[in-house]
Amino acid sequence: MNFIEVKDVVKQYDGHRALDHVTLDVGEGQVYGLLGPNGAGKTSLIRILNHITRPDSGEVYLAGKPLTASEVRHIGYLPEERGLYKKMKVLDQIVYLGRLKGMSKNDARTSALRWLERFELTEWSNRKIETLSKGMAQKVQFISTVVHSPRLLILDEPFSGFDPVNTEQLKREILNLHRDGATILFSTHNMASVEEVCDDITLINNAKVVLQGNVHEIRQQFKKNLFTLHIAEPVLAPNESLYSLESIEKHPMSGSVAVIRLKPGVTMREVVDQLNREYTLLGFDELLPTMNEIFIETVTQGDGQK
Numbered sequence: 001m002n003f004i005e006v007k008d009v010v011k012q013y014d015g016h017r018a019l020d021h022v023t024l025d026v027g028e029g030q031v032y033g034l035l036g037p038n039g040a041g042k043t044s045l046i047r048i049l050n051h052i053t054r055p056d057s058g059e060v061y062l063a064g065k066p067l068t069a070s071e072v073r074h075i076g077y078l079p080e081e082r083g084l085y086k087k088m089k090v091l092d093q094i095v096y097l098g099r100l101k102g103m104s105k106n107d108a109r110t111s112a113l114r115w116l117e118r119f120e121l122t123e124w125s126n127r128k129i130e131t132l133s134k135g136m137a138q139k140v141q142f143i144s145t146v147v148h149s150p151r152l153l154i155l156d157e158p159f160s161g162f163d164p165v166n167t168e169q170l171k172r173e174i175l176n177l178h179r180d181g182a183t184i185l186f187s188t189h190n191m192a193s194v195e196e197v198c199d200d201i202t203l204i205n206n207a208k209v210v211l212q213g214n215v216h217e218i219r220q221q222f223k224k225n226l227f228t229l230h231i232a233e234p235v236l237a238p239n240e241s242l243y244s245l246e247s248i249e250k251h252p253m254s255g256s257v258a259v260i261r262l263k264p265g266v267t268m269r270e271v272v273d274q275l276n277r278e279y280t281l282l283g284f285d286e287l288l289p290t291m292n293e294i295f296i297e298t299v300t301q302g303d304g305q306k
């Protein structure tokens with residue numbers, strides 16, 4: 001089942017089109033990446049999903065039902081612009097936000113204390129938000145997002161402001177929530193984390209969907225017939241026979257490792273056989289483009305066509 005269905009959504013601000021006939025489906029239990037350059041329209045879509053604004057046209061369904069204000073209680077939203085009440089105490093703040101999502105005071109308190117313990121923030125429970133470091137405040141914001149065990153988590157740049165250790169902890173917690181059944185919509189510019197955690201993605205550029213699908217399939221679709229080879233011999237001389245079979249990428253061989261592109265019609269087996277006859281082949285792997293490369297290629301091509 002699709003947990004989110006966005007159908008043909010258009011959103012206009014003062015003559016500027018922020019979303020132009022955007023359609024996407026997020027399957028229940030998926031980790032889904034919403035990607036795009038600055039100003040592409042990601043936050044505009046996220047705000048519609050949270051019922052903060054409405055689309056000018058198009059439809060949005062959540063768990064098979066048209067999105068209404070009351071359905072928003074199933075969502076936990078971590079906005080990019082974080083906002084906590086500085087003068088409020090940590091525990092009170094989390095309980096307050098849990099209650100806004102329909103929790104009883106007791107349930108909100110139990111859940112908040114459990115999460116504070118997980119993030120080693122128990123001793124800060126009765127301290128004011130303004131006394132926390134930025135990283136701690138980010139954790140409290142994350143706890144406020146998940147305190148009501150939402151079925152859908154919408155995370156806008158969740159790792160911004162976190163050091164590498166805390167980033168890993170947050171990633172672990174997000175993946176735990178995913179394992180427990182939550183659907184996760186994740187907006188980020190960090191393409192390495194997209195490769196690591198996302199099943200499917202939508203890339204929006206200039207308000208339009210320009211790329212959509214499974215991360216693994218997209219990387220296959222964009223591949224350029226490149227391979228890395230690693231031989232035991234220290235270097236390959238330019239006149240060696242390997243060069244008559246393949247064209248070598250412009251950058252020279254670094255030590256005994258090279259990136260090669262097979263000429264059309266040359267099979268991987270032919271190359272590997274030849275390499276094996278002449279060298280001690282330690283590795284030969286297909287080099288798939290990274291999501292970062294795909295992002296840049298897609299977005300710059302799109303901008304060129306404007």
Ligand SMILES: Nc1ncnc2c1ncn2[C@@H]1O[C@H](COP(=O)(O)OP(=O)(O)OP(=O)(O)O)[C@@H](O)[C@H]1O
Nearest residue numbers: 013014016018036037038039040041042043044045
């Ligand atoms: N409330 C608003 N009023 C007027 N224009 C808006 C409003 N919200 C967004 N926009 C415009 O809509 C476009 C899309 O903005 P949006 O915030 O959705 O982009 P984004 O993809 O989230 O960007 P970023 O990665 O920089 O956060 C931008 O040109 C922005 O200026």
